[in-house]
Amino acid sequence: MAAFAEGVPSFADGLPRPNVTIDEVRRLAAELYGVSGEVRELGSQQDRNFLFTESASATEAHGRRVLFKISNRTVRRDEIEAQNEAMRRMHAAGHPSPAPLPSVNRRDIETADVDGAAHSIRLLTFVEGTPLIDFEHFSADTIASMGALVGTVAATLAGFEHPGLDRELQWDLRLGEQLVEELIDHVADPERRAFMLGALEDITASLAPLKGELPLQAIHGDLTDDNLVATAGALGRPELSGIIDFGDVGTGWRVAELAVACTAVFHHDPARPLAVLPLIRAFDEVVPLTDAEIDALWPLIVLRGATLVVSGLQQVAIDEGNDYAEAALEREWTIFAVPAALDSRVATAAIRRALGRPVAPGPATTSRDATLLDAELARRTRIITLDHTSTALRDGSWLGDEGAEAEAQLLLLAARTGGVAATRFGEPRLTRSVGVAHDAPVNVATGIELYSTAGLALTAPFAGLVSSAEGHVTLTDGARTLVIAGARGLIEGRSLEGESAAVPTRVDEGDPFAEIDGWAHASLQLGEVSAPDAAAVPVPRFVTAEEFPAWLAVLGDPSELIGLAPSEARAEGAGADETLRARLDTYAPLQGHYYAHPPQFERGWREMLIDTEGRHYLDMVNNVTALGHGHPVLADAVAQQWRMLNTNSRFNYASVAELSARLLETLPDGFDTVLLVNSGTEAVDLALRLTKAFTGRDDVACVEESYHGWSYAADAVSTSTSDNPLAAELRAPWVHAFDAPNAYRGTHRGEDAGQRYAADAVAELERLAAAGTPVGTFIAEPRNGNAGAIEVPTAYLSAVYEAVRAGGGVVISDEVQVGYGRQGDVFWGFEQHAGPGGEPIVPDVVTVAKAMGNGHPLGAVITRSEIAQALADQGTFFSSAGGSTLSARLGVTVLDIMRDDRLQENAREVGGYLREQLLGLAERQPLIGAIHGRGLYQGIELVRDRETLEPAAAETLALCDRMLAIGIVVQPTGDRGNVLKVKPPLCFTKESADTFVAALDEVLTRGL
Template identity: 45%
Template sequence: MSNKKNEACRMPLTTLIHRSSLPRPDVSESQALQLLQEHYGLTGTVQSLGSQQDLNFRVDTPQGRYVLKICHGDYSPVELQAQHAALGYLRERWLPVPGVVPARNGEQLLALTLNDQPLRARLLEYIEGQSLTRLKRLEPRLMAELGEFCARIDHALADFSHPGLARTLQWDPRHAPALIEHLLPVLVEGPRKARVQAAAAEAWQYLAPLLEHLPQQAVHLDITDDNTVWQRDAQRHWTLQGVIDFGDLLHTWRIADLSVTCAALLHHAEGDPLRILPAIQAYQVVNPLTEAELKALWPMIVARAAVLVLSGEQQLSVDPGNAYSRDNLAHEWEIFEVATSVPFALMETAILQAAGHDLAPLGLVNTTLLMPSLDGKPVTRVDLGVLSEHFQAGNWQQPGIDQQLLRAQNGLACSLHGQYRLSRTHIDNPQEPETCALHVELQVPSGTALQAPFAGVWHASVAGGGCLQGEQVSLWLWGVVDAPADGQALKQWDALGQSCVGLTLQLCRVPGLCPPLFATPSRAQAWLALCPSPQPLLGFACEAEPLADAQALLERRDASFARSQKHYYQQPPQIERGWRNYLIDMQGRSYLDMLNNVAVLGHGHPRMVAESARQWSLLNTNSRFHYAAIAEFSERLLALAPEGMDRVFLVNSGTEANDLAIRLAWAYSGGRDMLSVLEAYHGWSVATDAISTSIADNPQALTTRPDWVHPVMAPNTYRGAYRGEASTADYVRDIDATLERLTAQKRQVAGFICEPVYGNAGGIALPPGYLQQVYGKVRALGGACIADEVQVGYGRLGEYFWGFEQQGVVPDIITMAKGMGNGHPLGAVITRREIAEALEAEGYFFSSAGGSPVSCRIGMAVLDVMGEEGLWDNARTVGGHFKARLQALVDKHPLVGAVHGSGFYLGLELVRDRSTLEPATEETAALCERLRELGIFMQPTGDYLNILKIKPPMCTTRESVDFFVDSVAKVLSEDL
């Protein structure tokens, strides 16, 4: 690797212009076949591959698959020989690159003339796979893998040399200024041309002082999504197979290679250039870059973007029939738009930070106070963050709430620099909210004198605002009266005017840059480095405490909390607040909650706060004491139950409810043998785990059943052994066979437990009449019929309050929990007197939390709110809209096999083949992970983990439903 000073990058401009203006060679497929037969002794078929200035053919022969490459005779043989040498050099180092296939005469490079065109041809091995060019987005892992691979190639080529590397190439960034100047006329006069010209000039202005510090070596210069080959493994993960197309190989700045890779990634970045940072981080680990290279990277990317669009426009003008060039041009303009969407200083800072280089602290040692009259006076620091006690019941959604809270303080008050503000969150939006405050807002006495804390020039921007530009830093102020005239030079301590009651100030260390007041969490670290705290100018603390390290917290959880208690996502956001159907992380992002069937009323409901606080202040004890709430709540529950049910047990969870139901069935029947359906989940206790057969919840479920549990065929009308509504008799036959076997063995049937709507499968309705027949057969043998309504009941289905109503039956025992307490531990069992009293022979029963005064009051409040806020009606109307919108996905996206359920208990089942119903397990996991990135919580379920079980809070709105379905459609249109 060399480190030679670049001398203005002079070059033979005529050669470069000629090279950049060449169309592709004119060679037909039949001529390519003739060439292969004559020079390589190969016969087969050829298929043209896309390229800009060369011709590439895929060759399929009985001997194997190859790539025939044909270029203009203008290319010097030594350049092509350098490529062949590099391929051999890299193959010796076990890097995945194609080999060169010699012709019959032993030569690797052929000189030919076809159609009066001097050409050069060679044959390479074919690497099986595909490029990632057409993927709309690349996940961070793939970006990192591409960056790492670029580093591996560069590291290997560091000691490679060849005479053919000294070449003139239009993609060499050393020639970018001359090439851009030459190609600019290809664009018509207008804003687009002006932007390209300005971006290129700014890029070179940044690069110029760095050039002499940039190491040089042999580089591939085209390690992109288009020139790397990938395949998917059995888990649908993309794996890198190799790199092709060494046509841009030359000796230039090392950092140029990574700049090309990163520029290509910009059209997979969904408009956010910081998405490329994983590629830079991965490169840095393998092949560390110097600080000069890191600073040069972004301007080199921008220059590359300018060259791409100009070269693309030029190539299309000389070769308008080149579909490859035409298609690529759209990507190239996208790359340019993304590359010019952020300030150079922001990207430079973000890149340095990603590589482990923080900006040096801004030393403001020679500054004075902005408001010296306030020195030493007490200042109230107003917490406007996610956990602030000032925020409750969604009041952060009120316009201007932050300023109201500041004005409400007595005396001096300030907001906190670097704090993630809750008021800046937004809902039903896939974009990150701009929550991180890069400024400080003050509540000060009106007319407080302001003085220049350092010498500079005042630039008025808007009425009451402006910027004092100093040598080290800019001070932005809003809320100033009697400010200096625009352009006035000020000395330190000169008057800056007077403050209004509300004063906002912000520092920025980049001259001429007007920073935003808020930054998104992903950009916050870089912006905070550019916009440091103004605390030295204020004389009092105005900085927010840094957020706790979420990863360290997760490690503490894993170190102390039993691992079998899993968490959602590998890298879960830290959720500390909720409101209605949203969960909010510590950086102020609101996630649409499509999982939480526990919080039926929504998160943070004020009625729950008030009800629990009041009862806790009075009494909380167990149900063996006498108090009014337990009788009142029991009566409320019985009023919801079918006629004939007259006894209530209160417990603290669905598991406890189902466990108790089993004991009741045992006591009532005198037997122990229970029937339960396959693929079902009923709880985690010993008894409920025994009757649970969902292998998604317990992989050993089918092999660890005790002999008193008798699983019966899952009545799954979509993917079960028998399908469709006509399958009832087939599934009932399986029940008959089980009951006949138990009767023959003289075993007393205790009962049958089943969700009346198949919850774990996404809310699939049971076959018509299934429960009527099964209940009759079980009861005829003295058993009890248990309806597990824990997930599906209590009004969530919309059309039915209880799931068993859909089947037109009345069970002997109803179990419920989940939404009964809106997150408070509360469950219930409802049954008839004779069944309830059968348990007395085994002793008394109580649940410490289930029947407590607090639990009962909360349970009644949930029922009150559900009625007052029309949540059951909402489940029916909005749930109906929800299902219709999901159903429309079936017609548009082959991966969507079916939509199940009703109301706010819905299932979206993903399959790879609608005939075989092969479950799309990996795609479903990728969909859920992608939805999290878009601001939605969703998880896979079902035995094959290929179902979205959609069970949101029952206050969910049509707007949230539309956001969810639109987001699912967006992700399904991407390549999962």
């Protein structure tokens, strides 16, 4: 490859676009290429691009589309010839890209006068597809596919040589530092300009020793989301389909091709700079990166962003009316600022980890180091815990403004008892989380905090140079720097003040070097920190859990410097993934788990689940925990009962009678007997046994798409194929499944669907009786919960109940999921249904669990005494835990809390509000086919077509994964897997409803 032309190019004058009108474009296209038709301009910063759509012929569905391109007048002809040849090479390798078309004179390039100067003009084939930038959300798979494509382009262009590749191009990152320096005055905002100049200084320092080691080759130079085109594939996700705009083809660093591509990711997910790692990993699999390229990559990414910013601002200044350039300005600032805000050493460590390359460790303490505190004070130092394991943080005290106050109070209390209090390094603090939020919290501590109720002198743990300014003291031995924020420098018993404080002073190990009064923050950093003022300290006090492992290449654990054992800073591979592997090794996978890569939840509060990284998620699926997570009244009642007594129901104690009486109070007259069990499955199993004994009949009728439990009998009447794909094949001969009464997508639809479904069921009951197998029991949920909160249509249950009883059978209302106040306007689901005269329907047996114990194993069968007594000749019934003192006290307390916290009323009010919001969302999101349910038991059915009702199962699953990434736990249900469960704890608030609806709207709008 040839070197740059002699001399250093200047970019100060800029490159205004060719000044041409649409009429001139039409004339030139017709004269030079014989092209006419509809024309519109496509965006470009320095060239002019026009899309022609020719008229369709009689045999064509639409006319040919071609790109008419007028290059900037500064582009040489041999440069354009090189671009054309690069396109041909890509075509030969099978990669869709533009190709030059011949003019009427059979030339690939024509020259014409535009605005008084000669310009090169081409006609190119048009690559169909949508620019990737128009897809708002990039999944990890999409990002990885970008990396694979960019790597393929680099591999294809390797070895390509042409005189036109040697260009003095402003986008060549070999000239990037010069470009930014020349154009920096276009950055008018002083803070932004200072930030960019600081970044440029770091870039120069990082790249200087690497430039001679970076491989050169022909590169496309602009493989961004503007120039990669895609089609909407499965789930609406982009599938890359081509490459456009070869205007920046030239010789450059090979790694610059990757750096440019990486910048396309940041404005799509600005809170996660490391979201770019899949792209880098995929590129490396095609074109293995050298060590020098890995070390240069992040500085080059930042440099590319900086060149975009200054060039864009210059273009707007010199090219009035360039809407394309002006519209990109804030996006280009994000492309620069996001990676520039992350220490390049940290980013490089993250890249090395992602590529499986060795990472140098961060600074460490040694056995020779002394401590900051004297031995007695170090021994009495109290450590406070602020992560998910903290027992001092309770009842949501860590949230909002109270979090900082709780942190301060805990430090103060610990200091009063020990003299000094300290926090833990690498700890994901609850107090630094913000509740449910779109992005992961910035809450992992990069240092430790010290708090003393009195003035405290710190002694140097190692010999080095001390300096002080702006409330920071630094001690460095060259290889590492200890930074104490909130401290004053101290030399030979006197405080360092004024200009002398900034002058490095030598201290020996054990010498006093800093003093604190109250709070201080200590961090151990790699290398020498040049200045202790706040602006120059590069390490933030908190980082995200995703970034923290990479920060360990820069940070050390200062715990040992105060005489404490090292904190257990988490390394990659630890945490949720490791826990999942351990689970799968020992806990039968048959028991299943949500998500392919689930968070590790170890805590909860109200309608939130909290993982081990301190992130809070909105819990949309825990109908088991009806009261909400961590309810303090329930926790205190359970703890008190454990201290008092826990034994089984064969002993005589009050709470089992109290719970039974309280349950009967919620039901119509006629119910007089309660049997307590451990779960909903046991409740259904026992209910079936009771009704079989009472009627003397084995045959049971149920409805399709339902779930009632996992025991032999409960599973036998469970028809849902989502829970058991072989449910129909394995169905016992004594089980008879009626058509699922679904008026939305079932056999019968519309207002009279209930009557028609009932007629079918009654006919089947009559057929079974005539065949000598009369039904003794009918079991159904009053709302089909497992199918997605599907409404059982009007008139269905009353007719079926009547027919079953007329034939000598009894009916069970399975309320395990849909009862206990969850639907808001009624306590029991069967209360929603009435007979033809409006009279309420009443089942013979009610089964309940889940909410009854708020997650504790507790369920009940509630019936009439004659039905219960039918089992007496088979012995007495007993459940060890079902009616224990603990379970009974807990059950009573749950009912108390539901009453005192008005949770059924809340389900009605907030559930109604949520339903209204979801119905409004459905009007603008076509993937939503229907909103089922009421109260806080709802289902959002997703369909690909509202006419055919084709289930959007894959989309539903992908949506759940995407929602998890932005802090919402929601899961699919139903035999088609296309209904979102909406059954949060009953303490759910309108604010949480708004959060959920907004998140769902975002995902459906931006893509999966």
